[in-house]
Amino acid sequence: MSKPLLIEIGVEELPAIPFLKEYPNIEKKYSQVLQKYSLLCEFEFYYTPRRLVLWHREFPLYQADKQEEFYGAPLNIAYKDEKPTPAALGFAKKCGVDVDELQTAIKGGKEVLYYKKVSSGSKSKEVIGRIVDEFLKSLNFGKSMRWGYNEESFIRPIRSIACLLGSDVVEFESFGVKSLNKAFPHRHISYEPFSFDLAGDYFKKIQDAGITLFADERRQNILKDFKDIEEQNSVKIEIDDDLLAEVVAITEHPKALMGSFDEEFLRVPAEVIMTSMKEHQRYFPVFKNGILSNNFIVVSNAISDDYSLIISGNEKVLRARLSDALFFYENDLKNGLDFSGLRDVLFLDGLGSVFDKEMREKNIIDYLYKKYEKRLVAQNGDKDKLLDLLHRSVLFSKADLLSEVVYEFTELQGLMGYYYAKAAGEDELISLSIKEQYLPNSEDSPLPSKLFSALVALSNKIDSLMALFSIGKIPTGTKDPFALRRAANGIIKIVLEYGLEFDISKDLLFISKQYKSFDFTLIEQFFIERIYQFFDVNPSLVKSVLNSGERDIVRLSLKIQALDKIVNSSGFKESFTTFKRVANIIKNIDFENIKIDNKLLENSEEMGLYSEFHKVKNGDFETYESKLDALFALKPFIDDFFDNVMVNVEDEKIKTNRQNLIASIYQEFKAIADIKEISV
Numbered sequence: 001m002s003k004p005l006l007i008e009i010g011v012e013e014l015p016a017i018p019f020l021k022e023y024p025n026i027e028k029k030y031s032q033v034l035q036k037y038s039l040l041c042e043f044e045f046y047y048t049p050r051r052l053v054l055w056h057r058e059f060p061l062y063q064a065d066k067q068e069e070f071y072g073a074p075l076n077i078a079y080k081d082e083k084p085t086p087a088a089l090g091f092a093k094k095c096g097v098d099v100d101e102l103q104t105a106i107k108g109g110k111e112v113l114y115y116k117k118v119s120s121g122s123k124s125k126e127v128i129g130r131i132v133d134e135f136l137k138s139l140n141f142g143k144s145m146r147w148g149y150n151e152e153s154f155i156r157p158i159r160s161i162a163c164l165l166g167s168d169v170v171e172f173e174s175f176g177v178k179s180l181n182k183a184f185p186h187r188h189i190s191y192e193p194f195s196f197d198l199a200g201d202y203f204k205k206i207q208d209a210g211i212t213l214f215a216d217e218r219r220q221n222i223l224k225d226f227k228d229i230e231e232q233n234s235v236k237i238e239i240d241d242d243l244l245a246e247v248v249a250i251t252e253h254p255k256a257l258m259g260s261f262d263e264e265f266l267r268v269p270a271e272v273i274m275t276s277m278k279e280h281q282r283y284f285p286v287f288k289n290g291i292l293s294n295n296f297i298v299v300s301n302a303i304s305d306d307y308s309l310i311i312s313g314n315e316k317v318l319r320a321r322l323s324d325a326l327f328f329y330e331n332d333l334k335n336g337l338d339f340s341g342l343r344d345v346l347f348l349d350g351l352g353s354v355f356d357k358e359m360r361e362k363n364i365i366d367y368l369y370k371k372y373e374k375r376l377v378a379q380n381g382d383k384d385k386l387l388d389l390l391h392r393s394v395l396f397s398k399a400d401l402l403s404e405v406v407y408e409f410t411e412l413q414g415l416m417g418y419y420y421a422k423a424a425g426e427d428e429l430i431s432l433s434i435k436e437q438y439l440p441n442s443e444d445s446p447l448p449s450k451l452f453s454a455l456v457a458l459s460n461k462i463d464s465l466m467a468l469f470s471i472g473k474i475p476t477g478t479k480d481p482f483a484l485r486r487a488a489n490g491i492i493k494i495v496l497e498y499g500l501e502f503d504i505s506k507d508l509l510f511i512s513k514q515y516k517s518f519d520f521t522l523i524e525q526f527f528i529e530r531i532y533q534f535f536d537v538n539p540s541l542v543k544s545v546l547n548s549g550e551r552d553i554v555r556l557s558l559k560i561q562a563l564d565k566i567v568n569s570s571g572f573k574e575s576f577t578t579f580k581r582v583a584n585i586i587k588n589i590d591f592e593n594i595k596i597d598n599k600l601l602e603n604s605e606e607m608g609l610y611s612e613f614h615k616v617k618n619g620d621f622e623t624y625e626s627k628l629d630a631l632f633a634l635k636p637f638i639d640d641f642f643d644n645v646m647v648n649v650e651d652e653k654i655k656t657n658r659q660n661l662i663a664s665i666y667q668e669f670k671a672i673a674d675i676k677e678i679s680v
Helices: 016-036 087-093 128-139 198-208 215-233 241-249 263-267 272-281 307-333 342-345 354-380 385-394 404-408 415-423 428-435 451-470 484-498 506-514 520-534 539-547 553-567 578-587 604-615 624-632 634-643 652-670
Strands: 002-012 044-048 051-060 066-074 102-107 110-118 158-165 175-182 255-260 284-288 291-300
Touching: 002 016, 002 128, 002 198, 016 044, 016 128, 016 241, 044 215, 066 087, 066 428, 102 342, 110 451, 128 158, 128 354, 158 198, 158 506, 198 263, 198 385, 215 241, 215 255, 215 291, 255 307, 263 272, 272 284, 272 291, 272 307, 291 307, 291 624, 307 404, 307 415, 342 354, 354 385, 354 451, 354 506, 385 451, 415 428, 451 506, 484 520, 506 520, 520 539, 539 553, 553 624, 578 634, 604 624, 604 634, 604 652, 624 652, 634 652
Parallel strands: 158 175
Antiparallel strands: 002 051, 002 158, 044 051, 066 110, 102 110, 255 291, 284 291
């Protein structure tokens, strides 16, 4: 038997970001509590900023019967002379029955004492209050608060609880609030709660109370308003998905409205205006003909016949924000970029100032410039000028940390340096590299657009890694407070994008000499772990290439991709047993002294294999894939050899020669990948 169950937790306005972080866990946590009470069933979860709603179309009226099985001692221990021993008596007591009620069962091949206990489920109405209380206490929004005389805390004060099972109010108290059949409407409708007599009636009454309960409906209403505004005004609204999710979470009756601001504020870089809008006011920027316009979109939560006052109020707030931004920006332009003050800005304890970091990056730039000088000159010309430009780029790269705009909008660091460098007449290469120094900064982030910028970005990421490893700030488990994994991934992406020769052992070891001495194998292993994570292939393929001794990132990538393509080709798995046999035979071979004496080749099969292998060994292959194809094409010759040639013969010279032939094939493979590590 079942009835509809409606639970609404009425709260003061929930902060959107903490709520949205916990949102993916809410249904799972509720399910876990239901399961604990043997009442797991289908439900739906809805939310607005002032309510959390759980809806069961069919909720069991009784908990499921609980069945428990108990196993006791073997019969030869439980009974002596047909009388129960203390083992039997203790087991009966544990089960809560007399000894005569015990049964037997076979367990582990022995007949043992056994008892099955079936407990009838309680009325669900008796435990719903506990379910709600445990569910609310399981939610983790980060910070929480207490209110009134409550000893318990929640993200915001709980003001009402509505709970109806069919037409019956389920009475309980949680967080000092007693359950009723009442809920609060939109504040512009009334401050008094409305009541409902059936669980299902709630949805009609909440709609009449000015509440759009379903988040997806609120989202669609906002997007429809956006579309109408765009069509009516010939503009384009930039839709930030995260901002949209936040606005959906803070509105119960959303209405998108367009406001405007003075055109003089457009003198401020567009990114500053957009950041001020989105981060501080939750406004959406508006573009006209691809250029930021002096309009904005605010999503109101009001119910009104006249929204003009709401628009003007938001315009006034934004005007104050943009006035500050314009003031800061013009001050920064007057002051210009100056990196000398960075000597007084601490980078990290043990690593000196931000200026010290720039000096380390400058040394790294010198090293990178020597490696890639020819490519840089080919792209940019003026060999004598390039190194000086790189040095200036590094020195000015963090200078905007001292600016007023970046102090106000820290997320614009680098970008503001770009604008200030341009305004100061710096070379375009310098200003662009300042802008792109942190790229890539996320999974889907673009990469630096020029090799010049890429080297500046590499110097920044390499220093961050080396410096932090040198003082023991190494990521552990899921903890990576300084985003060093992201930095390593960024290095890999940049190197691959530009095809740079970069060895994670040799190059990083050389660079590490300017840092406090530390165990370099830690950073090498850290990069190897990143390599495993970076390539979406069978991990054994990555291991096989790494086992070949390869540490150049580009060559690693080419070898892994070539091997992956061949291993995933049709029929490879069946034919690979031949090469596993090759790997097994050479386990005890001394690879320092491999020589093949063709005068000791006695029969046609070994001669044939030697001849074909010699062609491959001396062949000219343009790609690793073509070389691997040729090596794997030796399979029929290797099979003939294994079928017709005895390797372990009495004559030691012939035995060694045959082992060396197989070892030479293995060694040629290992120049690309260690085949013994491949698992398919």
